[in-house]
Amino acid sequence: MVDSGGLWTPPEDELAEALQTAQVLIEEGRADEAGPYQQRVIELARERAEGHPDHYEAKHLMAATQYELAGSLNASGRHEEALAALHEAQLGYTELSDAGVLDATSFLADVRARRAMTQAHRGHGATAVLEMDGAVIAYGQLVGGEDGLKHQPDFARVLAMNALILRRYGDPALAVASADAATQLFLQLADRINESPQSLSYARYLCTAAAVSADVHAAEGRLDLALEADEIGLTTADTLADSESATDLRTLVAALTRKGKHLGIVGRMMEGETSLQTAFATDAETAARVTEELDRGLPLTLVAALENAEIKLGPFEQYHRLLALSEPAPGMTLATVSGRTDPESAAVRATELAELVRPLLLQDADTALTLGVEAHYLFAISSERESQRMRYETSTYAPIWAQLLLDISEAYYQAGRTEMALDLGGWCAEVATALIPFTDDDTVMKDLAGSCYRHHGNLLAATGDMMASQHAHEAAEQLQLGR
Numbered sequence: 464m465v466d467s468g469g470l471w472t473p474p475e476d477e478l479a480e481a482l483q484t485a486q487v488l489i490e491e492g493r494a495d496e497a498g499p500y501q502q503r504v505i506e507l508a509r510e511r512a513e514g515h516p517d518h519y520e521a522k523h524l525m526a527a528t529q530y531e532l533a534g535s536l537n538a539s540g541r542h543e544e545a546l547a548a549l550h551e552a553q554l555g556y557t558e559l560s561d562a563g564v565l566d567a568t569s570f571l572a573d574v575r576a577r578r579a580m581t582q583a584h585r586g587h588g589a590t591a592v593l594e595m596d597g598a599v600i601a602y603g604q605l606v607g608g609e610d611g612l613k614h615q616p617d618f619a620r621v622l623a624m625n626a627l628i629l630r631r632y633g634d635p636a637l638a639v640a641s642a643d644a645a646t647q648l649f650l651q652l653a654d655r656i657n658e659s660p661q662s663l664s665y666a667r668y669l670c671t672a673a674a675v676s677a678d679v680h681a682a683e684g685r686l687d688l689a690l691e692a693d694e695i696g697l698t699t700a701d702t703l704a705d706s707e708s709a710t711d712l713r714t715l716v717a718a719l720t721r722k723g724k725h726l727g728i729v730g731r732m733m734e735g736e737t738s739l740q741t742a743f744a745t746d747a748e749t750a751a752r753v754t755e756e757l758d759r760g761l762p763l764t765l766v767a768a769l770e771n772a773e774i775k776l777g778p779f780e781q782y783h784r785l786l787a788l789s790e791p792a793p794g795m796t797l798a799t800v801s802g803r804t805d806p807e808s809a810a811v812r813a814t815e816l817a818e819l820v821r822p823l824l825l826q827d828a829d830t831a832l833t834l835g836v837e838a839h840y841l842f843a844i845s846s847e848r849e850s851q852r853m854r855y856e857t858s859t860y861a862p863i864w865a866q867l868l869l870d871i872s873e874a875y876y877q878a879g880r881t882e883m884a885l886d887l888g889g890w891c892a893e894v895a896t897a898l899i900p901f902t903d904d905d906t907v908m909k910d911l912a913g914s915c916y917r918h919h920g921n922l923l924a925a926t927g928d929m930m931a932s933q934h935a936h937e938a939a940e941q942l943q944l945g946r
Contacts, residue, residue, distance in 0.1 A: 477503075477507065478503075478504055478507040478508065478524075481500045481501075481503040481504045481507070482500070482504050482524075482528070484497075484500045485497040485500040485501045485504065485528075485531065485535075486531075488500070489531065489534070489535075489664070490660075490661070490663050490664065493708060493710075494534050494535045494537075494538040495535060495538035495539045496535075497531070497535045498532060498535040498536060498539065501528050501531055501532040501535060502532065504524065504528045505525055505528050505529065505532070508521045508522075508524040508525045508528070509521070509525060512525065519559060519562065519564045519565075522555055522558065522559060523555070523559055523565065525551075525555055526551070526552045526554075526555025526556050526559065526570070527552070527570075529548045529549070529551040529552035529555065530548070530549065530552040530570075530573060530574060530577065532545075532548045533545040533546075533548040533549045533552065533577055533578075533581065534577060536548060537577075537580065537581055537584055540584075542581050542584050542585045543585075545577075545581045546578065546581055546582075549574050549577060549578045549581065552570075552574050553571065553574045556570045556571050556574065557571070568601060568604075568605060569601075569602070569605055569614060569617065571601070572597070572598045572601035572602050572605075572621070573598070573617070573621075575594050575595070575597050575598040575601070576594070576595060576598035576621050576624055576625075578594050579591045579592075579593075579594035579595035579598065579624065579628060580595075580624060580628070582594060582886070583627075583628050583631065583632070585882060586880075586881075586882025586883060586886070587882060587883070587885070587886035588628070588631060588632030588633075588882075588883055588886065589632065589836060589839060589840070589883065589886050589887055589890065590886050590889075590890075591628045591632060592628055592632050592633050592800065592840060593800075593840060593843050593844070593847075595621070595624060595625045595628050595629075595799075596625070596799045596800055596801050596840075596844065597847070598621050598624075598625070599621055599622060599625050599641070599798065599799050600799065600801060602614060602617060602618040602621050603618065603796075605618070606618045615648060615652055616648075616652055616655065616656055616659065616661075616665055618648065619644075619645045619648035619649045619652065619665070619668070619669075619672075620645075620664075620665060620668045622641045622642070622644050622645035622648070622672070622798065623641075623642065623645040623646075623649075623668040623669065623671045623672035623675075624668070624671070625638075625641045625645075625798065625799065626638045626639070626641040626642035626645060626671070626672055626675040626676075626798075627671050627675055629641060630642075630675045630678065630679065630761065631762075632762075632836075632883075633762070633800065633836075633840075634762070634764050634765050634800075634837070635679045635682065635683075635761045635762060635764050636679075636764045636765065636766070636789065636797075637797060637798060637799065637800065637802075638675055638679055639675065639676055639679035639680060639683075640796070640797050640798045641672075641675075641798035641799070642672040642673070642675035642676040642679070642692075643672075643676055644796070644798055645669070645672035646669065646672045646673055646676055646692065646695060649665065649668070649669045649672065650695075663703065663706065666699050666702065666703055667703065667710075667711070667714065669695070669696075669699050670696050670699050670700050670703070670714050670718065673692045673693070673695045673696030673699065673718075674692075674696055674717065674718070674721060676688070676689070676692035677689045677690075677692035677693045677696065677721055677722075677725065678721070678757065678761065679761065680692060681724075681725050681728065682760060682761050686725060686728060686729045689725050690722070690725055690726070690729070693718065693721055693722040693725055694722075696718045696721070696722075697715075697718040697719065697722055700714045700715040700717075700718040701715060701718075703715065712745070712746065713746060713749045715745075716742045716745050716746040716749040716750055716753075717742075717749055717750075717753045719738050719739070719741055719742035719745075719750075720738075720739060720742040720743075720749070720750045720753040720754060720757075721753060721757065722735075722738050723735045723736070723737075723738030723739035723742060724739070724754065724757050726738060727739075762833065763829060763830065763833040764789075765785075765788060765789055765833070765834075765837055766786065766789050768830045768833040768834050768837075769782060769785055769786055769834070771827055771830040772819050772823055772827075772830055772834065775823060775826045775827050775830070776819065776822055776823065776826075779819070781815040781818075784812065784815065785812060785815055785816060788803040788804060788812060788837075789803075791803070792804045792805055800837070800840040800841065800844060801844045801848075803841070804841070806844060806845045806848035806849075806850040806853075807845070807850045807851060807852055809841040809842070809844050809845035809848075809850065810841070810842060810845040810850060810852040810853055810856075810860050811852070812838075812841055813838040813839070813841035813842040813845065813860075813863075813864070814838075814860065814863050816834050816835070816837055816838035816841070817835070817838045817863050817864075817866075817867040819831070819834050820834055820835040820838065820867060820870060820871065821870060824870065824874055828874060828878065831871070831874065832871055832874060832875065832878075835867055835870065835871035835874075836871065836887075838867055839864070839867060839868060839871070839887070839890065842860070842864040842867075843890070845860075857897055857900075857901075858901050858908075861894055861897045861898055862898065862907075862908060862911055864894050865891060865894040865895055865898060865911055865912070865915055866911060868887050868888075868890050868891035868894060868915070869891050869911075869914060869915055869918055871887055872884045872885075872887035872888045872891055872918065873918065875887060876922065876925075881922070881925065881926060884922055885922045885923070885926055888918055888919040888922040888923075889919060891915040891918060891919055892915050892916055892918075892919040892935060892938075894915065895911070895912040895913075895915035895916055896912075898911065898912040898915075899912060899942065902942065909942060909943070912939075912942055913939040913942050913943055914939075916935050916936070916938045916939035916942065917935070917936060917939045919935045920932045920933070920934075920935030920936040920939065923935060
């Protein structure tokens with residue numbers, strides 16, 4: 464959603480016409496058609512900004528439209544280009560913030576959120592979870608600030624996006640907490656949202672939140688809550704379908720399918736069958752996709768993975784400390800990974816989780832990968848928040864993190880989940896770079912860093928990026944030679 468933040472007003476010329484056309488297409492759920500108009504807006508705004516370093520209105524318009532362009536590119540399946548557009552948007556907003564003409568906190572949070580969705584589209588789920596975590600935390604701080612009321616609708620939007628990503632790549636318990644919070648906030652703000660020019664966009668995010676709530680509550684046996692969420696999602700989707708957008712129609716079919724399946728589980732067979740028949744008659748492909756997704760089930764929760772680990776490995780000393788991660792840390796709400804614990808403790812808990820991964824990989828790969836990814840998230844959060852442990856005890860924690868990433872990335876690759884393996888392999892190479900200062904007089908550290916680079920290079924080659932693969936292998940060779 465392009466928002467000027469009061470910095471600029473749309474001009475009355477070709478630029479304004481292109482901008483308005485793009486926004487109308489987005490509101491109608493036709494974002495994939497908006498790209499050419501957004502490109503034209505960027506071109507015209509750039510022309511106005513050239514030679515005028517203080518033309519902040521044009522620069523803000525460029526940044527805002529790059530952000531919107533990324534959404535259109537994602538809708539067209541052009542995710543790499545979307546990441547490039549988001550990078551330009553981030554640079555633009557940062558420049559405006561540094562110039563003191565704009566508080567870019569919310570804009571940069573939106574960039575992170577959209578980048579998270581882009582990474583999720585690429586199958587890079589670990590990066591998606593962490594990007595969205597940062598966006599939720601930023602909006603949570605804005606909502607708690609002086610202008611908190613203004614940011615509430617977008618906080619709900621980001622919570623809904625967070626829920627969707629966590630449902631796919633994180634802990635379903637966190638996903639449903641985020642989804643329920645988003646749904647409740649959307650309903651509380653219904654009057655305000657209905658008067659907003661972005662009301663249709665917010666309604667689509669409400670459908671997303673309701674779907675995640677229904678899925679997780681149903682999987683956990685809370686069918687009454689699942690059906691409540693289904694009803695919210697279906698009512699909203701039915702209203703959206705009046706837009707005659709193909710995207711909104713698919714949302715309605717998904718809601719019908721989901722409710723039909725859940726009605727069947729509670730024994731309301733005729734109602735459930737009617738709902739499913741309507742869904743398949745309207746869009747069989749979408750109904751089949753949702754059915755397959757529901758039949759596939761959810762990832763393991765952290766609690767279930769810890770219980771499995773205790774069964775497979777026997778009692779372990781850190782069990783209750785790790786189980787405490789399923790409750791929010793003091794002052795936090797448990798809808799994000801960073802809400803599990805403070806940054807200092809995160810590195811310690813991550814280390815304790817990592818200790819379980821290797822022995823579990825041979826016995827229960829799903830459990831091992833669940834715990835391994837949760838450990839990675841905690842390491843990454845501790846590092847991003849610049850905890851004392853990650854800054855000043857790098858030689859202790861970075862090798863554990865690197866070995867963990869090496870192990871779970873390889874396991875994902877062996878399981879045929881190449882995109883997730885590549886994502887974690889990229890993190891592995893990044894952590895290996897942090898090991899380099901310690902490699903001169905430590906051959907174990909040098910070998911580990913080299914293994915990380917080579918592993919990443921092999922994954923890049925497997926996905927066809929031969930140039931990047933060569934660079935990764937060259938980095939490993941140079942490290943070995945001490946250059």
